[in-house]
Amino acid sequence: MPFDRINGIALHHRVDGPAGAPTIVLINSLGTDYRIWDAVVPQLAGRYRVIRYDKRGHGLSAVPPAPYRMEDHSADLLALLDHYGVGQALVVGLSIGGQIAFGLAAIDQNRLAGLVLMDTAHKIGDAAGWNGRIEAIETGGIAAIAEQILSRWFTPAFRSVGNPAFEGYSNMLANTPAEGYLGSCAALRDADHTETARNLEVRTLCIVGDQDGSTPPDLVEACADLIVGARFEVVEGAGHLPCIEQPDTTARLLGDFADEIFGKGATA
Template identity: 85%
Template sequence: MSFDRINGIALHHRVDGPEGAPTLVLINSLGTDYRIWDAVVPMLAGRYRVIRYDKRGHGLSEVPPAPYRMEDHAADLLALLDHYAVGEALVVGLSIGGQIGLGLAAIDQNRLAGLVLMDTAHKIGDAAGWNGRIAAIETDGIASIADQILSRWFTPAFRSPDNPAFRGYTSMLVNSPSQGYIGSCAALRDADHTETARNLEVATLCMVGDQDGSTPPDLVKACADLIVGAKFEIVEGAGHLPCIEQPEMTARLIGDFAGEIFGNGAAS
């Protein structure tokens, strides 16, 4: 893992896979860090250069004061690509990560070899919902709404108290920096990438867990319908974080799509 000052903040990031290979960037969801991709990366890094990072206010990255704008997150991503001297990448964005990918498209589509919009949409939620979440966290902390969030993140089978992975990801959520979480809630509240999606001219895959309670399949399909030529896939047996519950299927879909874009077949 590495720390560098990127776009003015200390960003925690990591690269796996062969130097010079086509680049994938994996962007994690709200309230998580880049470890949510741990089970997926080994299935992709044999053929691709895989970059992960903790977005501002998350994981081990610096936590600027809230609120944030989606443009801030997109500028961080662009600066990270410059840091690694990546001309274009396949960006895989989960939840807010997909919004960040669309934010990059709004700045410069030429930096995108392709886009995987995973459990995300052009517009997520409304101002009242995000403001209510911000107020609850400011008053009582993330733990006060954790059960509600986790019920949307994971399938009932995964949410067993006997499942140590569930307990671990619960800890990841409740221990997220509050300023970083509410800062990104504000970014999601204010972001609307409807027109960006309509004008997208890069190869796009939209995928979603069949039991996603945060961005349900119908919402993700509506996003796919805005994008000319976009593919749409449903991951069975997964909630909002298919990379955790169904890593093999997630890696296969990403790898197959990357192979179509870069012309070197599916990831092993």
Template identity: 75%
Template sequence: MPFDRINGIVIHHQVEGPESGAPTIVLVNSLGTDFRIWNDVAAAFSGRYRIIRYDKRGHGLSEVPPPPYRMEDHAADLLALLDHHLVPSCLVVGLSIGGEIALGLAALDETRLAGLVLMDTAHKIGDAESWDARIAAIEKDGIGAIAPQILSRWFTPGFRTPDNPAFTGYSNMLLNSPLPGYLGSCAALRDADYTETARKLAIPTLLMVGDQDGSTPPDLVKSCADLVAGSRFEVVAGAGHLPPIEQPEATVRLVGGFADAVFGAKAAA
């Protein structure tokens, strides 16, 4: 069933791939999107991995609790989702706020993580002033008022063209985001700081970022990689903030190679 009450709220989620015997990869999407941004990645991996995707609280078709949210709420939802599907350990791939949710899970119970892919994210994103300004602008005039600025950070100029149907579709995804859910997660991002969690990570970790990411630029993601002992850092050419959309093949190659190394040759066969 794609809908279940998990951690007290209804979560929309999808499970693909082998029902038993395969390692699990969980894909956690970014602010203002739903789990469809992972379509190409999930399709590439579902033959050999069990793939779990979900709409985080306040996004997509999941329930929209009143804002504000805490990152700890998102992390608790993810932990409850793993419990719901009887997943003892997994690789979590978190994009943007999804990466901070993954770090939140590490802070709650790192033993549930076989590894982490922190994609276009960091231990801390932005500051209170910038997030409060975004919240105020959206409360006054809606997401549409700042959508052009957000989309310019999400996508490269070559992708942001009127004749690109995908750009129109993903623009609509942002514009149709539930307003309370978006605002709630902005508050969670404003208040979250996982610097110490990143410093203490003791699991395999890959950090990757689009070379033209305007939301979490390469230098910011590299600063997070520098905190994580033994981590690997990769830059995806020709991508903004959402490499699974603009560069799905490169995303699959990097995440797939890392997953195969984390889970071993058996999963790669």
């Protein structure tokens, strides 16, 4: 369970896979920690080095005072790559993770061997919506928005009362530090990577769950349309977090794309 001071804050992170292999970085969504990738990592770590981390304000990482800027999150990612001596990585960003990856591209596209934008977009929501969410949490805590968020995250089938995984991920959301959640809401409110997407010169795959209620397929496809040469894939039977509901399909898409980027048999 490694902790290091990355970009001035204590960041919780983990590495799986061969040390000399090409690197894949998995960035989790708002209100989650890096465990959302648990079922995907074993299918990638045999041939790739996989780095995960709890972004600032989430999981076991430090919780600086809100608000945050997306540039803060992206600087954390860049510092984490430097910490591991990674010159280039295939970066997979889920939801806010995609915005963080866009931010890295805005700093230095050369650090991206490839990019996977999962259930995300160049701009997510508007100021009124994010301000309303911030106000609701300031008044009633994350519990005030939990039911609405969970209905967007997961398909009706997954939200079954008898599904212990649904209960567990509901607890993950509820246990997210409110300050960290609020800080990242502000970052999402203020971020617009439309021009970054238009100027991207990195091989890109856009993925979305067919029942995503947070960043619906048409929004993710519109993002893909901004990026020259981007590919668009829909994962059936998944909401906002395909890595949880459809981990095998997600791992296959990521693994196949990584093989295209790095070449099969890329393990050093």
